[in-house]
Amino acid sequence: MAKPQRLQCHVWLMDSEPPIWRSFEVSDQITLDELHAVLQVVMGWEFSHLYAFDIGRDRYASPFPVPLDDTLDSTTVQLATFNFESGKKFGYTYDFGDGWVHQVTVAEMQPLVTPDDLPRCLEGDRACPPEDCGGIWGYEELLERLSDPDEPEFEELLDWLGDFDPAAFDVTSVNRRLAETFQ
Secondary structure, three states: OOOOEEEEEEEEEOOOOOOOEEEEEEEOOOEHHHHHHHHHHHHOOOOOOOEEEEEOOEEEEOOOOOOOOOOEEOOOOEHHHHOOOOOOEEEEEEOOOOOEEEEEEEEEEEEOOOHHHOOEEEEEEOOOOOOOOOHHHHHHHHHHHHOOOOOOOHHHHHHHHOOOOOOOOOHHHHHHHHHHHOO
16 A cells, blocks of 8 residues: 655646646545645635546546536545656546636655645635636636726626736635635
């Protein structure tokens, strides 16, 4: 039996320009469903939609509220099952309507000595797009509309988004939310 590993991972929201990304660490003893929760927090999503992981030729998703067609159960498979190596990439899709596609890369692996500090976010860049804004293309359109105070719906957009800053990222807030989520 392999010894537990600490995985340092990098996640990138595909097609985001400038890139929206995070680096984080997790134990390889967590399930894919738990990794989904980590990704929700580190990226800034709100746990509002279904998800799936594409690893190799297989697709994994939660069987709740109902299993997705042609998927394996993400709640029972630990990351250690995959025997990841540095550089391994796999996909994570969140919200099939908006189609937020992420690329996750296992950047580094080390023996897991102290799991108490996991999961944790190491760094990142840019804010997570707002939920339900139409995917990456809708998000780009939203940012364009927000840059024009003469946009007819400018005030409505500001009311919807509040004090949203697309360039903001706060690793301390993310780690606080991780600690609250994984107590």
